[in-house]
Amino acid sequence: MREPSDRDLVRKARRGDREAAAALFRRYWRDAWRAAFAITGRGSLADDIAADGFERAFAALGRFDDRRPFGPWLHRIVANRALDVLRAERRLSDEELPDTPDPAPVHTTGDRGLLAAVAELSLERRVAVVLRYGVGMTPKQIADALDLPVGTVNSRLARALEQLRESLEVERVD
């Protein structure tokens, strides 16, 4: 049997169909969590941010334009929530931050140099990189998700790649 489309599920969920909402959740939970994890690098934060993203998305489902794809809209909410949380953490003094953050399990992938370089990127560039190469969104989708002009997204991606190349070069020389 054909899988129901996102639009079908969204419409049913809007009418209060919990099965449809749960199907939508199951379809996107993994991607939303992975996006949150890739941005924050912490599993515990990813749990909350992805859950928060779904909660906000479902609460706002009535206002969602179902002619647009659900996935990028959800990712926009998740990415913005992750940015908010990280910015709020940055505003706190080091004194107030928990000193034992979750270890980022991507350390085990072996590409530590690249991971460290990605971690050095500014939040805005890191989010663009994660959504492009981690979630697989096109620059246009990222622009829609983050409410930015496509040119800004392309520019962030280009500068991020340039910074990453430079960081990896330095690492190789060292």
Place this chain on the structure above:
Amino acid sequence: MSTELERRLEGMLAATPEPEPGAGEEALHRALRALQPAAPARRGLRTTVLVFAAGIVLLVIAAGSLAAAGALHVSFGAKTKPHPATTQLELPKGANGIAAIVDGRLSMVTKDGFRLQGLPVSTAALSPHALYVAAGIGNSLVAMAPNGRRAWSHPAGGRVVAIAWAPDGLRIAYVVHVGRRFVLRVIYGNGIHDMTVDRSVRAVRPSWRADSRAFAYVGAGGKAILYDLAHQKHSVVTTLTPVTRVFFSPVGKTLIVATPSEVRLGGRTVASGQVEALGWFDGLPVTALAARKGAWIRSLGQHGRRVDNFFVPGRVVALTGGIVVTQTPAKVLAGWGREKTVTSLLRVRPSASLAELEIG
């Protein structure tokens, strides 16, 4: 065209770990609760409803006039009864709200008719007058409004294990499990300005002083510590260790503390035995001391003088809202007031574990 760097990025990010199944279940529960079915907007139906409502208003005005003139006795239906709940949590008379955590799931009822059932939480606390409930959900501290909607959520960086709402409602003290330690923090009641008070404490619920300017907690060494918010000053209250419970009086500045085997008030030991619970009833400190097949409830007057002493069957879960809450061998929770009348609050499965119960 994809460069080598881009391929490396894709490879690295593809190796991102998977979410844990438990987190998904919890998130789904939260997401479904947020779902708001939108009623289809139909002009015809809306018009009919408006005309009907206008008719009702006119009828009410007319009936009111007649009633005022003594010509008509007006009664609008039977007294409203709370909706039958799937949980059997019952609100005691005179209480604003009741919250219980059974098998890690929060159930709550308020006098406004708000019912919450089965929300997975690590801990929870009612705000003053039970207007809000703050709960540890996942690694966040979440406050929920009376209509059941989430008021705010704050990433705590770990599992929240204890929450205490200040009597003025403006602040919340909470203990969070971060790494190998328990960290004590205070956050404003609206979910902003989170600050760390002590980076190493015990997982014991703090207790606020009645003026909301200070609270007591248990430090990592097991001592009771007073934190003064205005001066950001910590002071050890008693060298007695290990303190397992602290409880400020609802009026004044009297603090009662307990170890597993004694209760202290003003530096004096006022009760000895296995302490099951602490509380304040009618301005008097009350303690529950475990006994065979039940517990002795002892209220204490000035200088620890015994004012009342009575036996209740079962395990005492809490002394809250003037009620002794026990879990009997029959696994039925009930409340005993000082008049020793029994009210059923909640029925649970024999194997269920009741972690917390609070009446506000």
